[in-house]
Amino acid sequence: MPTTSPLELKDQPLVMERLWRYPPEVSELTFTNLFVWRKSRPITFAEVDGSLVFFVEAEEAGVVRRVMFGPPIGEVSALEVIESLGEEIEGAVRMAHKGANELAVAGFRMEEDRDNWDYVYRVKDLSELAGRRFHKKRNQVKQCLEAHECMHEKITEQNLPECVDFQERWCKARRCGAEPGLCRENLAVREMLEHYYELGLFGSAVRVDGRIEAYAVGEELSPGTAVCHFEKAVPGIQGLGQLINQWFAKYSLSGYEFVNREQDLGIPGLRQAKESYYPHHMVEKLKVVLKPGMTSFPVAIETHECDRHS
Numbered sequence: 001m002p003t004t005s006p007l008e009l010k011d012q013p014l015v016m017e018r019l020w021r022y023p024p025e026v027s028e029l030t031f032t033n034l035f036v037w038r039k040s041r042p043i044t045f046a047e048v049d050g051s052l053v054f055f056v057e058a059e060e061a062g063v064v065r066r067v068m069f070g071p072p073i074g075e076v077s078a079l080e081v082i083e084s085l086g087e088e089i090e091g092a093v094r095m096a097h098k099g100a101n102e103l104a105v106a107g108f109r110m111e112e113d114r115d116n117w118d119y120v121y122r123v124k125d126l127s128e129l130a131g132r133r134f135h136k137k138r139n140q141v142k143q144c145l146e147a148h149e150c151m152h153e154k155i156t157e158q159n160l161p162e163c164v165d166f167q168e169r170w171c172k173a174r175r176c177g178a179e180p181g182l183c184r185e186n187l188a189v190r191e192m193l194e195h196y197y198e199l200g201l202f203g204s205a206v207r208v209d210g211r212i213e214a215y216a217v218g219e220e221l222s223p224g225t226a227v228c229h230f231e232k233a234v235p236g237i238q239g240l241g242q243l244i245n246q247w248f249a250k251y252s253l254s255g256y257e258f259v260n261r262e263q264d265l266g267i268p269g270l271r272q273a274k275e276s277y278y279p280h281h282m283v284e285k286l287k288v289v290l291k292p293g294m295t296s297f298p299v300a301i302e303t304h305e306c307d308r309h310s
Contacts, residue, residue, distance in 0.1 A: 002046040002047065002048055002053075003046060004044040004045060004046045004055060005044060005045060005046070006038075006042070006043070006044050007034055007035060007038055007043040007044065007045055007054075009035065009195065009198065011031075011045070012031050012035070012198070012199075014052075015031045015034070015045075015052065015073075016031055018051075018052050018073045018074060019031065019073060021074075022073050022074055023221070023222030023223060024070075024073070024221060024222060025096050025098075025222065025283055026070060026094075026095075026096050026118060026283055026285065027118045027221065027227050027260050027262045027263070027283070028069070028070055028094070029054075029070050029071075029073065030219065030221060030227060030229075031199070032192065032199045032201065032219055032229060033229065034054060034069075035191065035195075035199070036188040036189075036191040036192045036195075036199075036229075037184070037187075037188045037191075038191075039187050039188075039191070040183075040184035040187055040188070041056055041184075042056065042057045043055070043056060043057075043069065044057055044066075048072065048076055048080075048081055048084065049074075049075070049076050049080075050074055050075065050076070051072040051073060051074025051075060051076035051081075052072065052073040052074060053068065053072045053073075053076075053081055054068070054069040054070060054073075055067060055068055055069055056069045067093075068081065068082070068085075068093045068290075069093075069094070070093065070094060070095065071093070071095050071096075071099050077102055078093060078095065078099065078100075078102070078103060078288075079102045079103055079106055082103075082108075082290060093287070093288045093290065094113060094116060094285055094286075094287055094288075095285060095286055095288055096283055096284065096285055096286075097284045097285070097286060100286045100288055103288050108288050108289065108290065109288075109289040110286045110287070110288060110289070111286065111287040111289060112284075112286060112287075113285045113286055113287045114266075115263060115264065115265050115266035116263045116265070116285050117263060117264075117282045117283060117284050117285055118260050118261075118262055118263060118282065118283035118285075119260070119261045119262070119263075119264070119274045119275075119277075119279040119282060120225070120258050120259070120260050120261070120279055120280055120281050120282065120283060121258065121259055121261060121277060121278075121279050121280055122257065122258060122280045123226075123249050123253045123254070123256050123257060123258060123259050124257075125277070125278065125280070126245060126246060126248075126249035126250075126253075126259065126277065127246060127249035127250035127253070127254075129141070129246060133278060137242050137246075137276075137277075139239075140238065140239035140242040140243075141239050141242050141243050141246055142239070143238050143239045144237060144238060144239030144240050144242070144243045145239075145243070147237075147238065147239075148208050148209050148237065149208070149209050149210075150206055150207070150208050150240075150243060151206070151207040152204060152205075152206060152207075152247045152251055153204070153205045153206075153207055153212075154202070154203070154204060154205075154251065154252070155196070155201075155202070155203035155204065155205050155215065155217065157197075159205055159212060160193065160196060162205075162211075162212040163193060163203075163205055163212060163215050164190075164193050165212075166211075166212050166213065166214075166215065166232070166234070167186070167189055167190070167193065167215075167232065169234070170232050170234060171186045173234075173235065185230075188230075189230055189232075192217060192229065192230065196217075199219070200219060201217050201218065201219050201229075202217070202218060202219065202252050203215055203216055203217035203218065203248070203252060204216050204244065204247050204248040204251050204252045206233075206240065206243060206244050206247060208234075208237060208240065213233065213234040213237060213240060214231075214232060214233035214234065214240050214241070214243070214244040215230075215231070215232055215244065216228055216230070216231040216232075216244050216245070216248035216252070217229050217230050217231075218248070218252065218253070218259070220256075221260055224256060224257045224258060225256060225257070225258040225259065225260060226253050226256040226258070226259045226260070227259070227260040227261075227262065228248065228259055228260070228261045228262065229262075231244060231245065231248065232244075245277070258280065260283065261274065261277075261279075
């Protein structure tokens with residue numbers, strides 16, 4: 001097994017250089033995504049013949065399990081990595097359909113991973129909300145603007161602390177400490193906001209009646225395509241979710257043709273919401289089963305971290 005190292009902020013130049021040379025299609029493979037989720041999904045990486053390979057690591061009953069996290073970034077194929085590492089990795093690898101052909105031919109079992117398909121939209125569709133299919137969205141935005149004084153602001157050094165404050169208020173309202181999924185997400189959001197400028201992110205915020213009540217944050221995924229990592233709107237303000245969606249596309253994504261808005265995780269309400277914006281296409285993913293038994297990605301989480309901040 002090649003030497004693996006925990007992913008740290010100092011590794012950003014190396015990872016970003018490889019991602020620039022080999023742009024990813026799936027939303028998971030950005031330095032931001034790998035870095036900010038590392039407290040609930042410990043990430044290590046190794047160089048294999050000049051390519052970067054990422055692993056999720058978690059301890060179960062005293063045994064550290066290592067799962068390959070997505071395809072390698074570089075010239076080395078996933079099949080070559082799997083063959084060279086042999087017994088060192090297990091579980092499943094999540095890959096886009098077009099990257100899994102070689103593994104299918106080699107005889108690995110494939111399982112459709114619909115809950116993790118990425119939704120990709122035309123930025124123009126989201127920013128203009130034109131046509132009959134977006135009639136309800138336009139009405140919801142109009143209701144918000146008529147009922148409240150709303151202003152768009154790019155996220156800057158001046159209003160970033162307010163975004164942090166809003167995230168804390170949002171998390172308390174949603175009782176993040178009592179919900180493992182929201183707990184993990186809150187840890188990731190806190191990391192993102194703490195290292196916002198170091199990570200090279202961009203974002204929009206909506207000031208409602210004088211206070212920031214919504215934000216969206218993203219970055220470039222590949223030439224012509226951005227990825228939206230997080231989007232939040234305070235509950236109870238009709239149309240605010242639709243407004244931050246539109247204004248983020250209009251003011252922060254004008255230089256891109258597409259935006260990847262990540263997965264629905266199989267959550268019915270989230271799936272319905274994402275489908276209601278009519279994606280241009282989906283990045284379909286498969287779970288490539290390497291060994292029987294553990295076929296999901298392990299999660300290790302310090303729940304007291306959430307409890308302290310909920």
